Every structure is written in structure tokens, then in C-alpha cells.
Amino acid sequence: xxxxxxxxxxxxxxxxxxxxxxxxxxxxxxxxxxxxxxxxxxxxxxxxxxxxxxxxxxxxxxxxxxxxxxxxxxxxxxxxxxxxxxxxxxxxxxxxxxxxxxxxxxxxxxxxxxxxxxxxxxxxxxxxxxxxxxxxxxxxxxxxxxxxxxxxxxxxxxxxxxxxxxxxxxxxxxxxxxxxxxxxxxxxxxxxxxxxxxxxxxxxxxxxxxxxxxxxxxxxxxxxxxxxxxxxxxxxxxxxxxxxxxxxxxxxxxxxxxxxxxxxxxxxxxxxxxxxxxxxxxxxxxxxxxxxxxxxxxxxxxxxxxxxxxxxxxxxxxxxx
Amino acid sequence: xxxxxxxxxxxxxxxxxxxxxxxxxxxxxxxxxxxxxxxxxxxxxxxxxxxxxxxxxxxxxxxxxxxxxxxxxxxxxxxxxxxxxxxxxxxxxxxxxxxxxxxxxxxxxxxxxxxxxxxxxxxxxxxxxxxxxxxxxxxxxxxxxxxxxxxxxxxxxxxxxxxxxxxxxxxxxxxxxxxxxxxxxxxxxxxxxxxxxxxxxxxxxxxxxxxxxxxxxxxxxxxxxxxxxxxxxxxxxxxxxxxxxxxxxxxxxxxxxxxxxxxxxxxxxxxxxxxxxxxxxxxxxxxxxxxxxxxxxxxxxxxxxxxxxxxxxxxxxxxxxxxxxx
Numbered sequence: 044x045x046x047x048x049x050x051x052x053x054x055x056x057x058x059x060x061x062x063x064x065x066x067x068x069x070x071x072x073x074x075x076x077x078x079x080x081x082x083x084x085x086x087x088x089x090x091x092x093x094x095x096x097x098x099x100x101x102x103x104x105x106x107x108x109x110x111x112x113x114x115x116x117x118x119x120x121x122x123x124x125x126x127x128x129x130x131x132x133x134x135x136x137x138x139x140x141x142x143x144x145x146x147x148x149x150x151x152x153x154x155x156x157x158x159x160x161x162x163x164x165x166x167x168x169x170x171x172x173x174x175x176x177x178x179x180x181x182x183x184x185x186x187x188x189x190x191x192x193x194x195x196x197x198x199x200x201x202x203x204x205x206x207x208x209x210x211x212x213x214x215x216x217x218x219x220x221x222x223x224x225x226x227x228x229x230x231x232x233x234x235x236x237x238x239x240x241x242x243x244x245x246x247x248x249x250x251x252x253x254x255x256x257x258x259x260x261x262x263x264x265x266x267x268x269x270x271x272x273x274x275x276x277x278x279x280x281x282x283x284x285x286x287x288x289x290x291x292x293x294x295x296x297x298x299x300x301x302x303x304x305x306x307x308x309x310x311x312x313x314x315x316x317x318x319x320x321x322x323x324x325x326x327x328x329x330x331x332x333x334x335x336x337x338x339x340x341x342x343x344x345x346x347x348x349x350x351x352x353x354x355x356x357x358x359x360x361x362x363x364x
Numbered sequence: 365x366x367x368x369x370x371x372x373x374x375x376x377x378x379x380x381x382x383x384x385x386x387x388x389x390x391x392x393x394x395x396x397x398x399x400x401x402x403x404x405x406x407x408x409x410x411x412x413x414x415x416x417x418x419x420x421x422x423x424x425x426x427x428x429x430x431x432x433x434x435x436x437x438x439x440x441x442x443x444x445x446x447x448x449x450x451x452x453x454x455x456x457x458x459x460x461x462x463x464x465x466x467x468x469x470x471x472x473x474x475x476x477x478x479x480x481x482x483x484x485x486x487x488x489x490x491x492x493x494x495x496x497x498x499x500x501x502x503x504x505x506x507x508x509x510x511x512x513x514x515x516x517x518x519x520x521x522x523x524x525x526x527x528x529x530x531x532x533x534x535x536x537x538x539x540x541x542x543x544x545x546x547x548x549x550x551x552x553x554x555x556x557x558x559x560x561x562x563x564x565x566x567x568x569x570x571x572x573x574x575x576x577x578x579x580x581x582x583x584x585x586x587x588x589x590x591x592x593x594x595x596x597x598x599x600x601x602x603x604x605x606x607x608x609x610x611x612x613x614x615x616x617x618x619x620x621x622x623x624x625x626x627x628x629x630x631x632x633x634x635x636x637x638x639x640x641x642x643x644x645x646x647x648x649x650x651x652x653x654x655x656x657x658x659x660x661x662x663x664x665x666x667x668x669x670x671x672x673x674x675x676x677x678x679x680x681x682x683x684x685x686x687x688x689x690x
Contacts, residue, residue, distance in 0.1 A: 105507040108687040131509040141500030145380050154376065157369035158508040199504070 055083030058132070058207045058239040063113035064103050066096075073099045075263045076113070081207060081239045086229055088254030088271070089243040096263040097243040098138060101211050104241070105135050118206060131160070134205035136213065140196025144185040148176055148195050151184060152202060159203040170198040174228065190221035197228065207239040208232060214249050226253050251275070259358055266358040274354045281321045285334075286343040289313035293339045297322070300330040315342065367518060370510065374522030378488065381495075387484050387530055391537050394480065399468060399541035406463065415459045423450050438630045449559050449651070452571060456556060464550035466576050468542025469535055473583035478644040479623060481531060481587055482594040486615045488526040489598035491608035492519045493683070498608060502688055512684045520599060520676070527595045531588045535580075551577040559651025560660070570651075579650070586645035586661065593668040594619075597639060600675040603683050619643075633658070639671040 059081040066074040074096040081087040091097050102108035104115055106122055106129075115122040120129040142151045149167065156163035171177040174194035184192060193213060200208055210229070214222045230253065232238045244250050250257055251271060258268035267274060281301065287293040291313055297303045301322040322330055334341055378384060426443050429435055435443060453460040493516070496502040506512055539548070553576045560570040594615070601611040622640020625632075635641050642664035649661045 102687070102689070107503060107506060108689065127509045127511055129509075130507060133507065135507050137503040137507065139500060141503065143377065143380075143499065143501055146376075150376070150380075154373050155504065155508060157366065157373055158505075158510050159366075160509075203509070 055085075055237060055239075057081070058083050058118060059104065059209075059241065060116045061100070061104060061113070062116065064100060064110045064115070065112040066099050066103060066108060067111050073263050074103070074110075077258075077260065077263070077265050078113075079258045079265065079268055081241050083206065083239050084233055084237045085255040086233045086240045086242060086253055088250035088257035089241060089260060090245070090247065090250045090257055091243075091260035092245055095245075095260045097245075097260060098211060099263075100260070101135075101137055101209060101241075101243060104209060105133060105137060106130065107137065131203060132206040133209060134200030134203060134207070135209035135211075136193075136196045136200055137209075137211050139215070140192045142184050142192065142195060142199065145183065147183050148180045148187070151195065152180075152199060155199050156202050163202045163204075166202060166204070167198075170201055173201070174198045175224075189216045190218070190224070193217060193221070193225060194228075197225075201232075205238065207241060209241045211243050212245070213242060214244060214246055222249065229253055259354070261358075267354070281323050282346065283320045283322055283327065284343075284345045285318045285320065285341060286315060287318060287334065288315035288340045288342070290316035290318060292337060293318055293334060293341075296333050296337045296339060297330055300326050300333075315340075366510070367514065370514065370518030371521050371525070374492070374519050375525065378522065378526055383488060383526070384529075387487060388533065390484065391530070391534050395472065395534070395537045395541050398472075398475075399538075399545045402468075403545040415461060416454065419450055419454060419460060423447055426450075445559070452559075453556060456573065458554060458556055458573075462553070464546050464553070465539060465543035465548045466551045466553070466580065467555075468546055469538045470555070470576060470580045470583060472534065472538040472542075473580065473587045474644070474646045474650065476534060477587035477590055477646045478640075479619060481527075481534065481591040482619055482643055483616075484530050485523075485527045485591045485595040486598045486612060486619075488530075489523045489595040490602050490611040490615055492523055492599060493602040494606050494608045494611050497606040497688075506688055513680060516603075516680055516683045520596070523595045523599055524592055527591050528588065531584060531591060535584055551575070551580075555579050557650045583646040583649060586649055586665070589665060590643045590645050590668060593639065593672040594643070596672040596675045596679075600679040603679045636663070637667060639668055642667045 057080045061077055061079050064074055064077045065072065077096070077100055079087070079089075089097055089100070099108065103110045103113075104122075106115075106126055109123070115129075117129040118132050120132075122129045143154065146154065148171070152167045152170070153164060156167065167180075168177070171180050174197055176191060176194055176198065179187065179191065184195065187195065197208075197210070197213075200210075208229075213225050213229070217225065226249070229240050229242065233240045233255075242250070242253060254271055256268070256270050257274060259266045285293065285297075289312070294303050297318070297320050301320055303318060303320045320330075331341065331344065426447055430440060430443050430447075450460055491498075493502075496505055505515055554573045555576050556571055556573050557579055558570045558572045560567045597618075598611065598615045601614050602608070605611045605614065618640055622638065622643060625635055625638075626641060629635070636659050641659070645661055645664050645668075648659055648664050
């Protein structure tokens with residue numbers, strides 16, 4: 044597919060690769076044979092419902108948990124063997140942005156810069172500006188809002204100039220404005236700084252808006268993976284949304300071309316209404332000509348993109364998120 | 365290369381969690397209270413009698429108690445030992461009840477070694493790992509380019525450093541209050557130490573007379589060593605239990621058991637292999653009769669060292685290997 048080609052062509056080197064990760068808790072397989080690559084400059088979405096194995100996978104990616112089988116490579120380094128060197132390329136937030144609440148933002152950043160190579164502390168003012176925390180940097184973290192903690196967590200993760208940023212549910216608990224801020228920051232880091240960003244989420248819309256590529260995980264297994272557009276196209280290719288008047292007549296005309304339903308209000312009336320139709324791409328010009336010939340006014344025709352929710356429903360066989 | 369920075373991190377956390385402040389206040393409050401209460405008590409107890417007379421009177425009382433025959437066997441053992449010790453002081457013309465600022469400092473080493481200093485060691489060590497789990501910060505701490513063994517090593521060093529500062533500070537506070545109560549001079553005075561029982565009686569060959577300052581340094585060294593060992597054990601419980609309350613409770617229960625076990629079950633000899641039984645190293649050194657047969661400074665220090673090394677090995681093994689799922 045052309046979008047895929049463009050995406051993989053523009054993306055950089057593989058920064059992180061998970062190879063057949065498997066983790067058992069007792070007899071339950073929490074993660075089974077999960078593999079994916081994350082490339083420089085892309086935002087990679089890791090999508091799945093709560094309890095799908097996202098956090099367990101992330102724990103293995105950052106060395107908090109040992110995989111029973113499989114391997115994590117960061118910049119080609121085996122995480123299990125070269126932990127210190129490999130983690131030098133990684134910045135992460137696992138689960139919640141838990142920092143030391145009794146320390147100030149600056150003290151937290153100084154604390155973690157002492158765990159990094161020399162020079163990390165000098166980046167603190169710049170990073171504080173990036174995450175818009177400069178003014179509150181000398182306040183205790185206990186006084187921060189969740190959004191500020193999330194941003195401080197990201198500043199912390201960026202201290203070591205990482206090649207890959209791993210964020211676990213960065214939108215959790217944030218208000219819409221906070222979510223947008225994080226999204227813009229993530230996009231900026233990937234597009235302008237060439238950092239590979241791995242984002243897990245159970246919010247489909249979030250992943251759809253932020254990510255270049257996505258892997259869908261369910262019950263510990265990856266069900267689908269690929270560029271977001273490509274996955275969406277799979278479901279979306281025959282979807283049309285028309286706005287036409289009179290609606291009732293439009294539906295009659297479109298019926299022979301494919302499945303039709305009236306989306307908004309005004310079904311069965313002669314007023315203007317939105318109509319969802321599933322018409323194969325090749326038949327769309329004929330359908331439009333037929334509408335015009337029948338005297339139907341068409342105000343708008345859009346190819347409606349399926350949301351990831353629909354993709355998800357399709358790949359999981361109908362289970363909701 | 366970055367190790368001093370890691371230790372600095374841990375010390376910063378102690379400071380910001382008010383650990384040092386609490387310990388300092390406890391030491392000042394407690395030692396001040398002891399110095400005040402003791403100086404009041406002495407005035408009433410000794411009056412202005414000559415110490416030779418007072419000591420002989422005390423020996424007479426102990427002998428009466430022994431003749432009485434109602435004394436339990438462990439008390440009898442202590443009584444004979446005490447008689448010999450007092451007799452020895454009379455012979456050498458050294459006042460067994462002498463007091464001065466420096467002697468108060470010296471006494472604090474013995475008094476604090478089995479409960480207070482271990483307690484303060486626990487204050488530092490028992491949440492040094494578990495708090496990171498409780499706060500969730502362990503996930504950040506262990507995903508930095510620093511191996512887990514080095515993270516735990518930095519915590520261990522910080523705990524040992526904090527305990528060292530605590531013991532030093534305790535000595536200084538004791539000197540300040542002891543000096544207020546009894547005067548600051550007298551570091552060079554001779555003290556008799558090394559009282560050891562040989563069978564039923566005191567072994568005179570072991571008794572030595574040394575300068576008070578030297579004796580004090582030795583006693584504090586032993587108390588410090590015992591506190592360090594408690595610190596490593598508390599670190600282990602902190603690693604294993606991942607809950608500060610549980611770790612602190614476990615260590616406290618062990619300490620309390622250690623202070624009552626020898627009294628409740630003095631004949632159970634195996635308890636000399638427990639770490640709590642060996643904490644009063646300064647006592648065993650200066651020679652009060654050991655609660656259990658066979659307890660000496662050397663044995664106690666060796667036993668504590670074995671406990672500490674085993675605790676460290678276990679703590680490192682578990683900390684490095686275990687998955688972090690908090």
C-alpha cells in the first residue's frame with residue numbers, strides 16, 4: 044500500500060525491537076510472543092484494553108520484568124546483557140508519572156540527572172521550558188496537578204537525551220487540554236527531534252491522532268500491526284458519508300449501489316440529512332451521477348475514515364475495548 | 365564514577381523525609397532526659413558519703429541477698445560477679461560509681477547499644493527500598509542506566525553513613541548533657557574493664573585498666589558495629605517485604621524479643637546465635653555478666669557479622685533478580 048511505503052520509507056533506523064516477548068504469571072500467559080520494531084522519528088502506538096498485557100510488555104521493554112522467552116534490543120544492544128548501556132538510550136514513564144512528591148520538580152530532575160552521564164543536569168532549564176514547567180520548578184511535586192506531574196515525568200525521561208521515549212498511558216487522568224498538550228509534545232519530539240516514541244493507550248482516538256504506526260494487543264497477543272492509515276483503510280475503503288436533500292429520495296437512489304443508512308436525524312423525511320453508505324470505490328461516480336439525475340441535491344460527500352474502534356472490533360472479532 | 369552521586373541522592377531523600385531531624389530530636393530529648401533524671405537520682409542515692417563506704421555497703425546488701433537463698437540462679441550468677449567486680453575496684457582504689465561528663469558518654473554507649481541505636485538504624489534502613497515501591501518511584505529508579513546492584517549498594521552506603529552519623533551525634537549529645545550535669549573533664553581517668561566470668565567467679569587475669577577515652581572509643585565502635593548490622597538486616601526486610609510498616613514492625617518485634625528472651629528463657633542457649641542477643645556488644649566488652657553462657661565480644665561480633673553478610677547477600681540477590689511489578 045502506498046501510505047505504508049511512504050511511512051516506512053520516511054522512518055529512520057530501528058531503535059527498539061521486541062522479539063517474541065513472552066511472560067507467564069503462574070499458568071496464565073500475560074504476554075505471548077509479542078514482536079514489533081520502533082523506528083527513529085515515529086510515534087508507535089501500543090493499543091489494547093486494560094489488562095491486555097500492555098504494561099507487562101512495557102515492564103519487559105525497560106527491564107523491570109524479565110521475559111520468560113524472547114528478547115528486547117535497544118539500538119541493537121541486548122537489554123538483558125547490556126542493561127546499563129541499553130538503558131542509556133531510553134527514557135520512560137511506566138504506569139503513572141511517580142516522582143518524589145516531597146522533592147521539588149528541580150530536585151527530582153537533579154536526582155535523576157545524577158543517575159545519567161555528565162551533562163544531564165545542564166539540560167534541566169531547557170527541558171523545563173519544553174514541558175512548560177519553568178515557573179513551578181522549585182515547588183514541591185506534591186503541589187503539582189496530574190498534568191504537571193506527567194510533564195515533569197516526560198522532562199525526566201528526556202534528561203538523558205534518549206533515542207526512544209516509552210510512555211505508558213500518557214493520557215490517563217488528564218483533561219482534554221492536558222491530553223492535547225501531551226499529544227503535541229509527543230508529535231514534536233518525534234517529528235522535529237527524531238526521537239522514537241512508544242505510546243501505550245487504551246484510547247483509540249488518542250492513538251489514531253498521535254501515532255504513525257500501531258500494534259493492537261489483546262489478551263497478551265498482537266492481533267494486528269501496521270501504519271495507522273493502512274489499518275484504517277482496511278475498514279474504511281468503502282465508507283461514504285453524504286449530506287443530501289431530500290434524504291428519503293437519496294436513500295432510494297443509493298440502495299442498488301450498496302448498504303445505506305441514514306445517520307442523523309431526518310430519516311425518511313424530505314429534508315436534508317447525513318447518510319452513511321458502503322459503496323465500493325469503483326461505483327462511487329455512478330452513484331453520484333444517479334443522485335444528480337434523480338434531482339437530489341448533494342451538499343457534501345466525504346470518505347469517512349473508520350475509527351480505530353472499528354478496526355479493533357474487526358480484528359478482535361467484536362469484543363469491545 | 366557516578367556512585368557518589370547515587371549516595372548523595374539517597375542522603376537527600378533521608379534529609380527531605382525529615383529522617384535526620386527526627387533522629388536528632390529523639391537523641392537530644394532522650395539523652396537530655398536521662399542526664400537530668402540520673403543526676404537527680406544520684407544526689408538522693410549517694411548523698412555525700414565516701415565512695416569506699418558506699419561501695420562496701422552495697423556489697424553487704426548483695427551478700428545478704430545471696431545468703432537469703434531466695435535469689436533465682438541467674439540473679440545469683442550476676443550477684444557473685446558484681447561482688448567480685450566491686451571488690452576488684454576497692455582493691456585498685458577506683459570508684460566504680462564515679463561519674464563525669466566523659467563517663468556519662470561512656471555509659472551511653474552501653475545503654476543505647478541494644479535498643480536505642482538499633483531503633484534509629486531501623487528508622488533509616490527499613491523504608492529505604494520499600495518506600496520506593498510504595499511511592500512507585502522504584503520504576504524510575506530501576507529504569508535508569510544504573511544496574512540494580514549499584515542502586516542497592518548506594519542505598520546501603522547511605523544507610524551505613526546515616527547510622528554512623530547517628531552514633532557520632534549520639535556521643536556528642538551525651539557529652540554535651542553529661543558535661544552540663546557532671547563537668548566536661550576526666551577523659552584520661554583510668555577505668556577497669558574486661559570483667560569476664562570464668563566459671564562461677566570473675567576472671568581477674570582479663571581485667572585491664574585503660575584510659576577512659578580509649579575505653580569510650582572502643583565501646584562506641586562496638587555499638588556502631590552492632591547498629592550497622594541491624595541496619596543491614598532492616599535493609600533486607602525492606603527489600604523482602606516492600607512495605608515500610610511491615611519491615612519496621614518485623615524489626616521492632618525482633619528487637620523487643622531480643623530484650624525479653626534472655627530474661628524469660630535464660631537457659632535456652634541456642635538464642636546466643638540470634639542477632640538480637642548479640643547487640644549489647646559494649647556490655648560484653650566492659651564485662652557485665654553475659655545473660656547467656658558463652659557470650660563474649662568476639663563471639664557476638666562474629667555472629668553479628670555472619671548475620672549481616674547473609675542479610676546483604678540475600679538482599680542483593682532478591683533485589684537484582686526479582687521482577688518489579690509494583
